[in-house]
Amino acid sequence: MSETGANEGVAQPATAFSWQMNQWQQLGALLEAKRLPHALLLSGPQGIGKLRFAQAFAHSLLCQDASTFAACGHCQSCRLLAAGNHPDYREISPEEGKRQIGVDQVRQLQSFVGQHAHREGGRKLVVLHPAEAMNINTANALLKTLEEPAGDTVLLLVSHAPSQLLATIRSRCLQMSFGVPDQKVVLNWLQNYIGDEALCSRLLTEASGRPLAAKALFDQDGLSRWQGFDEQLQGVIQGRQSPVQLAELLAGEDILETLDWWLQRGLRLLKQVSAGVDCENPVWQAFAKRSAHQLVVELDKAQLLRAKMQRGATLNKRLVWEEMLLNWFA
Ligand SMILES: [Zn+2]
Incomplete structure (x- = not known):
């Protein structure tokens, strides 16, 4: 760590994967047209990188460098994100050792949504994953958040099983689906990481073509x-x-x-x-x-x-x- 602190908290910001460029451009177009909704539901099979896509998008919306539609990694916002303490960003997932998102976690979200963003004119971002880990009470608590005008908040729900969500939640979100990506692209990606082409092919086959699932199979x-x-x-x-x-x-x-x-x-x-x-x-x-x-x-x-x-x-x-x-x- 440098003494001046100039490099503190500077980390590579999350970026979307190469096989997600279509969805990334769709969001870019919505943003440019000022038609970005307050809630998005990103769905698709588990293990294809939806969570990282959500994080990358959230980070890019919080980044103070308006010259590009990706987080710069250098501004104050990006540094706070890298350090894990951006006041306008929340990530909600089941707590350690649990499989469900607690109703208290979602209730805390309501007060977060109710406040103004710390950065003047800025947004607040919430990434909630996986959305199907909410039971009926939690889902109803979230529904309240979705029903009230969310102001400057953008809520990104990530789901591997959107059919398990309340229809009332689904209907309040713009749905964006992610399929199993092109196998040539993900084979390349996996090879950069593992090398051995035959092994990568086998891992991808075993994981039904899902790149992150294939990587997890290898890692574990x-x-x-x-x-x-x-x-x-x-x-x-x-x-x-x-x-x-x-x-x-x-x-x-x-x-x-x-x-x-x-x-x-x-x-x-x-x-x-x-x-x-x-x-x-x-x-x-x-x-x-x-x-x-x-x-x-x-x-x-x-x-x-x-x-x-x-x-x-x-x-x-x-x-x-x-x-x-x-x-x-x-
Ligand atoms: Zn930035």
């Missing part, structure tokens, strides 16, 4: 764990252990991760069964005799369960897996 050594789960599953297919024993084992793991493994594998199997081609995963090929319809029914159940768990439901993991595996092996 997920591929080898998923392979371990596959081997255990193989044990059941070959009669070396029962579905109940596998359920016991899976219950000892992180439920969201095991459900992700199951869903990603299952969804790929479904794709391949629907296309009439063999599943490239020899373990899962054992389920290829199932009809696409059966797979859809089972995978829907798993998806619902995952959503429930993500919202903070406390279900008995062993029973969850027992039921799912017994259905699957029925």
